[in-house]
Amino acid sequence: xxxxxxxxxxxxxxxxxxxxxxxxxxxxxxxxxxxxxxxxxxxxxxxxxxxxxxxxxxxxxxxxxxxxxxxxxxxxxxxxxxxxxxxxxxxxxxxxxxxxxxxxxxxxxxxxxxxxxxxxxxxxxxxxxxxxxxxxxxxxxxxxxxxxxxxxxxxxxxxxxxxxxxxxxxxxxxxxxxxxxxxxxxxxxxxxxxxxxxxxxxxxxxxxxxxxxxxxxxxxxxxxxxxxxxx
Amino acid sequence: xxxxxxxxxxxxxxxxxxxxxxxxxxxxxxxxxxxxxxxxxxxxxxxxxxxxxxxxxxxxxxxxxxxxxxxxxxxxxxxxxxxxxxxxxxxxxxxxxxxxxxxxxxxxxxxxxxxxxxxxxxxxxxxxxxxxxxxxxxxxxxxxxxxxxxxxxxxxxxxxxxxxxxxxxxxxxxxxxxxxxxxxxxxxxxxxxxxxxxxxxxxxxxxxxxxxxxxxxxxxxxxxxxxxxxx
DNA sequence: TGGTCCAAATTGTGATTACAATCCGCGACA
DNA sequence: TGTCGCGGATTGTAATCACAATTTGGACCA
Numbered sequence: 001x002x003x004x005x006x007x008x009x010x011x012x013x014x015x016x017x018x019x020x021x022x023x024x025x026x027x028x029x030x031x032x033x034x035x036x037x038x039x040x041x042x043x044x045x046x047x048x049x050x051x052x053x054x055x056x057x058x059x060x061x062x063x064x065x066x067x068x069x070x071x072x073x074x075x076x077x078x079x080x081x082x083x084x085x086x087x088x089x090x091x092x093x094x095x096x097x098x099x100x101x102x103x104x105x106x107x108x109x110x111x112x113x114x115x116x117x118x119x120x121x122x123x124x125x126x127x128x129x130x131x132x133x134x135x136x137x138x139x140x141x142x143x144x145x146x147x148x149x150x151x152x153x154x155x156x157x158x159x160x161x162x163x164x165x166x167x168x169x170x171x172x173x174x175x176x177x178x179x180x181x182x183x184x185x186x187x188x189x190x191x192x193x194x195x196x197x198x199x200x201x202x203x204x205x206x207x208x209x210x211x212x213x214x215x216x217x218x219x220x221x222x223x224x225x226x227x228x229x230x231x
Numbered sequence: 232x233x234x235x236x237x238x239x240x241x242x243x244x245x246x247x248x249x250x251x252x253x254x255x256x257x258x259x260x261x262x263x264x265x266x267x268x269x270x271x272x273x274x275x276x277x278x279x280x281x282x283x284x285x286x287x288x289x290x291x292x293x294x295x296x297x298x299x300x301x302x303x304x305x306x307x308x309x310x311x312x313x314x315x316x317x318x319x320x321x322x323x324x325x326x327x328x329x330x331x332x333x334x335x336x337x338x339x340x341x342x343x344x345x346x347x348x349x350x351x352x353x354x355x356x357x358x359x360x361x362x363x364x365x366x367x368x369x370x371x372x373x374x375x376x377x378x379x380x381x382x383x384x385x386x387x388x389x390x391x392x393x394x395x396x397x398x399x400x401x402x403x404x405x406x407x408x409x410x411x412x413x414x415x416x417x418x419x420x421x422x423x424x425x426x427x428x429x430x431x432x433x434x435x436x437x438x439x440x441x442x443x444x445x446x447x448x449x450x451x452x453x454x455x456x457x458x459x460x461x462x
Numbered sequence: 463t464g465g466t467c468c469a470a471a472t473t474g475t476g477a478t479t480a481c482a483a484t485c486c487g488c489g490a491c492a
Numbered sequence: 493t494g495t496c497g498c499g500g501a502t503t504g505t506a507a508t509c510a511c512a513a514t515t516t517g518g519a520c521c522a
Contacts, residue, residue, distance in 0.1 A: 014483095016306070016505065041473065052507045057474085058292050065296035067390055074514060075247070075474050089335075089387035096327040104320075156320035156398070159298055160391055167387070245513095247475065272503065283477045288504085305484060306504050465522085472515070478508085485502070492495085 018055035021045075022062055029068050029166045031137045032173020034079045040069060041076070068166035082171040090168050091215040097161050098148065098211060099204035102191075105151040106200055114195055117146050121188045128184050133176045136184065141165065143188060147195075175218060187213050249286035252276075253293055260299050260397045262368045263404020265310045271300060272307075299397035313402040321399050322446040328392050329379065329442060330435035333422075336382040337431055345426055348377050352419045359415050364407045367415065372396065374419060378426075406449060418444050 025045075028034055046056045060077055063069045070080040109117075120143040127135035144165075149158055176184070187210040194202035256276075259265055277287045291308050294300045301311040311317075340348075351374040358366035375396075380389055407415070418441040425433035 018505085043473070053474090054506045054508090057289070058505090061289050061292050062296040065293040067387075076514085077474090085383075086386060089385070092331060093328065093387055093391065096331060097324065100323060100327060152316075154320065155317060156298075156324055156395075160324065160394070163391070164387075249475080274503070284504090285476045285478090289475090307484085308504090463522105465520105467520085468518095470515105470517085473513085475510105475512085477510085480505100480507085482505080483503085486500090488497105488499090490495105490497085492493100 016055070017051055018058035018062075021049060021051070021055050021059035024049075025059055025063060026068070026166060029063070029079075030141050030169040031134060032169050032176075034170050036079050036081045036170045036174060038079045039076060040078060063166070066163045066166060068163070079170050080167065082168070087168070087171070087215075087218065090164055091211060094161070094164055094211045095208055097157055097164070098144070099207045101148040101154055101157045101161060102203050102207045103200050104154060104157070105148055106195065106198060106203055108151040109147075109195055109198075110150075113146070113150050114192075117143060117195070118192060120146060121186065121192060124188070125186050128181045128186065131181050133173065133181055136176065136181055137169070137173065147191075172214075179217075183217065185213065247286070248282055249289035249293075252280060252282070252286050252290035255280075256290055256294060257299070257397060260294070260310075261372050261400040262365060263400050263407075265401050267310050267312045267401045267405060269310045270307060271309060294397070297394045297397060299394070310401050311398065313399070318399065318402070318446075318449065321395055322442060325392070325395055325442045326439055328388055328395070329375070330438045332379040332385055332388045332392060333434050333438045334431050335385060335388070336379055337426065337429060337434055339382040340378075340426055340429075341381075344377070344381050345423075348374060348426070349423060351377060352417065352423065355419070356417050359412045359417065362412050364404065364412055367407065367412055368400070368404065378422075403445075410448075414448065416444065 034040075040060065042053050042056050042060065045060075046053050049056065060069060064071045064077060067080070069077050071077050120139045124136060124139040124143060127133075127139055145158075145162075148154060148161060187206070190206035191203060191210065194200075194206050265271075271291065273284050273287050273291065276291075277284050280287065291300060295302045295308060298311070300308050302308050351370045355367060355370040355374060358364075358370055376389075376393070379385060379392060418437070421437035422434060422441065425431075425437050
């Protein structure tokens with residue numbers, strides 16, 4: 001695995017390689033770039049990304065700690081599969097944490113931030129019409145996290161919520177892949193209205209409704225036939 | 232750093248070294264074995280524990296991912312310090328997640344489990360009387376997690392809650408170290424009663440009250456003078 | 463035909479080494 | 493005397509190597 005003596009030093013010597021690897025894998029997980037159950041090997045990723053085992057190991061260890069990846073008893077890592085119980089817990093945790101994060105961010109929403117958030121919503125609607133699952137997931141994520149991270153607070157809540165999204169990302173991708181985007185409804189309008197009105201209670205309700213809506217889309221029957229397998 | 236050719240292979244070849252390191256550090260964090268702000272170095276820990284950098288690095292990466300340790304911009308790792316905002320967020324997250332976890336565990340509480348939990352409470356009261364901060368923290372942790380982990384569920388909630396405990400553990404140790412245990416009140420009685428009665432609402436209320444009580448113990452003035460420093 | 467067992471390949475773990483960035487303290491200069 | 497700058501020491505990062513465990517594939521036997 002010889003290295004041309006050129007490339008390495010390019011842009012920023014600051015950010016460690018394993019952070020870049022981590023960011024790439026995280027984005028792939030949240031937008032559903034990994035199939036549930038798929039095995040992820042150190043050497044496979046290392047070769048694909050052109051680095052040694054060391055930074056890949058660090059990135060996978062981090063994702064595994066965040067429950068985004070599953071380290072089996074054999075020490076091999078794979079993308080977690082979904083079970084009805086796990087899905088229920090994930091959505092319950094979202095219902096508990098995300099309205100709170102939104103409420104805490106509300107005082108810090110500037111008109112610029114609101115415009116940014118609204119932009120994601122527009123792109124999201126376009127993605128639904130286009131039937132573009134990938135774009136839908138990207139913009140849905142952007143919408144929620146632009147909101148939650150608006151406040152200077154949330155050094156605690158935000159990482160917890162991000163963990164949850166990484167966990168259901170791969171599964172939702174499979175679901176949307178089967179259902180298509182036509183069944184999706186944009187539930188973000190009430191949230192935007194509440195943001196404009198600075199109405200905390202309405203904002204909480206809107207976020208909660210959005211989560212509940214996504215949850216009810218997934219019949220337990222659907223759970224059976226998609227990513228749900230034996231852990 | 233020579234190694235006697237003997238020791239290595241002994242008991243279980245199963246569990247990787249970095250998991251053992253992780254467990255030890257986690258326990259130390261939850262029971263307050265680390266001072267907030269203290270620097271944690273790879274080589275320091277490696278030498279202290281008699282292993283190479285590799286497993287220590289893996290363990291620290293995991294703890295850092297779980298926000299139990301803080302990786303500064305310089306890539307050096309340290310025990311996080313507390314700020315009023317962070318403490319507030321931590322307790323809010325606890326208030327949201329822990330009553331839910333308790334409620335979900337309630338149907339799975341067997342008489343044996345209840346006896347175990349009651350045992351922790353007894354040990355906890357003894358620790359308060361004795362003024363034994365270490366024992367108090369150990370048994371308080373054991374009490375809550377024996378309860379939350381009773382259900383077969385909580386593969387999602389439990390890790391989130393554990394993350395929160397690791398984050399305030401070092402800080403609480405400092406606080407109790409200053410206040411002593413005499414100010415502590417055992418708030419677990421109502422929880423035990425609710426468990427016996429299988430009263431979900433009462434259980435939620437009891438857990439919530441326990442958390443709120445611990446929170447109110449910490450005046451914001453106290454926050455200033457303990458572990459709170461610049462991040 | 464079906465099950466078992468062995469060997470090769472795959473994979474994760476841990477130690478070692480080389481290296482770059484940061485930190486710390488001493489000394490020179492204004 | 494105070495401040496800036498330089499050089500050694502400390503520390504984290506990434507690559508490489510050796511090794512043990514698991515998995516996998518097929519051959520062999522019942």
